[in-house]
Amino acid sequence: MSRNSSIKCDVTNCKYNLESEHYCSLESIKVGTHEANPTVPECTDCQSFECKSSCCG
Numbered sequence: 435m436s437r438n439s440s441i442k443c444d445v446t447n448c449k450y451n452l453e454s455e456h457y458c459s460l461e462s463i464k465v466g467t468h469e470a471n472p473t474v475p476e477c478t479d480c481q482s483f484e485c486k487s488s489c490c491g
């Protein structure tokens with residue numbers, strides 16, 4: 435996995451996260467929302483997230 439300098443990320447449970455560098459390793463990601471009317475950052479989601487097998491069983 436190599437760092438994508440354009441995508442900072444702190445989601446260390448994601449298998450694409452470079453924990454020590456706080457970056458994503460994917461070439462691109464998809465961001466979406468789980469809300470009908472998103473108004474704050476918490477309304478958005480990285481839909482490219484995949485759980486590390488070591489974290490999520």
Ligand code: SF4
Pocket residue numbers: 441442443444445448449450451452457458459460463480481482483484
């Ligand atoms: S896929 Fe999304 S959640 Fe996972 S490291 Fe990349 S930006 Fe973070």
